[in-house]
Amino acid sequence: MSEITNADYIAEAKKALNDPVLQNALADLQARFGRATALAYRNLPEGPDLRLKAHDIRAKTIENLDVVLETLAENVRKNGGHVFFAYDTQAALDYCLATARRHKVKLAVKGKSMVSEEIGLNTALIENGIEVAETDLGEYIIQLAGERPSHIIAPAIHKSRKDIGKLFADKIRIPYTDDPPRLTRAARKALREKFLAAGIGFSGCNIACAETGHITTVSNEGNIRMATTMPKVHVAIMGMERVAARLEDHDVLLRLLCRGAAAQNMATYVSYVGGPRYLQQVDGPDEFHLVILDNGRSRILADEEFREMLYCIRCAACLNVCPVYGKIGGHAYGHPYSGPVGAVVMPLMAGINRSKDLCQGETLCGACQDACSVNIDLPRMLLALRAKLADGDANWQVSRASIPEKGIYTLWSWIIQNRRVYELFLRLAALGQSLLPKNRDLIRRLPPPMGGWTRNRDIQPVAKKSFMDRWRSGDIE
Numbered sequence: 001m002s003e004i005t006n007a008d009y010i011a012e013a014k015k016a017l018n019d020p021v022l023q024n025a026l027a028d029l030q031a032r033f034g035r036a037t038a039l040a041y042r043n044l045p046e047g048p049d050l051r052l053k054a055h056d057i058r059a060k061t062i063e064n065l066d067v068v069l070e071t072l073a074e075n076v077r078k079n080g081g082h083v084f085f086a087y088d089t090q091a092a093l094d095y096c097l098a099t100a101r102r103h104k105v106k107l108a109v110k111g112k113s114m115v116s117e118e119i120g121l122n123t124a125l126i127e128n129g130i131e132v133a134e135t136d137l138g139e140y141i142i143q144l145a146g147e148r149p150s151h152i153i154a155p156a157i158h159k160s161r162k163d164i165g166k167l168f169a170d171k172i173r174i175p176y177t178d179d180p181p182r183l184t185r186a187a188r189k190a191l192r193e194k195f196l197a198a199g200i201g202f203s204g205c206n207i208a209c210a211e212t213g214h215i216t217t218v219s220n221e222g223n224i225r226m227a228t229t230m231p232k233v234h235v236a237i238m239g240m241e242r243v244a245a246r247l248e249d250h251d252v253l254l255r256l257l258c259r260g261a262a263a264q265n266m267a268t269y270v271s272y273v274g275g276p277r278y279l280q281q282v283d284g285p286d287e288f289h290l291v292i293l294d295n296g297r298s299r300i301l302a303d304e305e306f307r308e309m310l311y312c313i314r315c316a317a318c319l320n321v322c323p324v325y326g327k328i329g330g331h332a333y334g335h336p337y338s339g340p341v342g343a344v345v346m347p348l349m350a351g352i353n354r355s356k357d358l359c360q361g362e363t364l365c366g367a368c369q370d371a372c373s374v375n376i377d378l379p380r381m382l383l384a385l386r387a388k389l390a391d392g393d394a395n396w397q398v399s400r401a402s403i404p405e406k407g408i409y410t411l412w413s414w415i416i417q418n419r420r421v422y423e424l425f426l427r428l429a430a431l432g433q434s435l436l437p438k439n440r441d442l443i444r445r446l447p448p449p450m451g452g453w454t455r456n457r458d459i460q461p462v463a464k465k466s467f468m469d470r471w472r473s474g475d476i477e
């Protein structure tokens with residue numbers, strides 16, 4: 001897990017706000033997918049309430065996760081696959097490296113996998129002398145650029161066509177073009193050679209099905225299918241929560257996943273992988289491994305307040321409507337999960353104090369829950385994280401983020417709960433504001449510590465006569 005500091009968050013957010021290419025790309029992404037996803041939910045035969053059913057499915061699965069995972073492991077093994085439960089990043093990396101070494105792998109191909117980003121698989125492979133090629137077009141682009149993904153589903157959303165044209169000219173030595181079909185053809189040609197030469201294919205898992213012992217991967221490029229069937233060995237890595245108990249649950253989640261991710265009824269390529277190929281099958285790997293990763297998820301599972309976060313199926317619909325993500329993009333959140341899902345998950349996985357700005361930076365507008373394919377109450381968990389930062393929490397090793405801030409809000413809470421004090425406060429504020437600089441009738445600058453609120457906008461002054469005073473004096477009927 002990468003280090004996230006609050007200074008990084010602020011610096012990256014500022015950088016994003018000053019990047020016109022990124023601002024256009026984010027606005028375009030949200031305009032295209034935000035509304036389209038809502039429409040896709042409405043057009044479901046069961047209507048948008050299917051999200052509520054999916055929430056119940058996820059709740060039941062997560063409540064019984066130990067049994068569901070054991071069933072999954074048993075059925076994958078029956079299908080001829082190997083299963084490894086990795087407690088943390090290091091255990092998962094060790095297993096992947098040992099598997100690659102056993103097969104004397106020199107080149108690995110990877111289908112897009114956020115969990116492999118989470119454990120830093122590429123770095124580990126490269127440090128151990130194994131070349132790794134990302135095969136999802138967006139991931140391929142950012143790998144060439146030496147950058148991190150900035151969106152769960154669209155990792156290169158921060159790059160323009162021109163950026164990609166220059167990158168390809170520089171890195172894969174093709175004549176400069178910003179024509180998407182030509183760029184795509186060039187990537188396809190370069191990647192074909194990798195698919196044919198790779199000794200191992202790594203993938204994520206969108207949803208596993210315990211009942212049948214298979215994993216499902218979805219893509220719109222077909223790259224995951226090639227990465228998982230052409231090399232002799234396929235290693236799939238999944239977060240331990242990404243499982244459905246029954247095939248019919250899996251069906252509901254898969255349909256919602258495609259709608260939440262890209263407003264599609266179904267992704268272009270859906271692969272069900274249930275082990276190595278059988279003798280009579282032409283395609284498929286000789287070995288199939290499933291790595292089931294904990295990496296802090298057990299801790300989330302153990303906490304009733306945050307368990308709901310494990311319902312997440314990483315569809316990214318919340319990113320596509322979040323006003324904060326829509327302005328600061330994915331890099332500000334720190335690697336690898338961004339947007340509202342990242343604002344809850346990253347503090348829980350990387351440390352609440354260390355990544356406090358992620359949860360404090362969200363607006364609590366509720367758009368993320370409305371867009372969420374499984375109706376996760378993200379705003380509730382954002383508030384719960386903020387409460388821990390305000391009061392401290394020994395269980396999560398959280399120290400109070402700001403004692404003066406806590407003091408100010410405690411005082412404010414007391415003021416607004418006492419009518420007389422509140423009215424006195426309003427009168428004093430109405431008097432005091434006459435000393436503040438104005439822009440026409442608006443206040444241009446508030447004094448510290450409230451100055452941030454007026455850094456980019458003017459605000460309405462407190463009314464000279466409050467509503468209650470006007471009511472009492474008969475100004476209002």
Ligand code: SF4
Pocket residue numbers: 260311312313314315316317318319340341368371372373374375376378
């Ligand atoms: S929180 Fe909901 S909308 Fe966001 S990625 Fe997870 S499932 Fe999708």
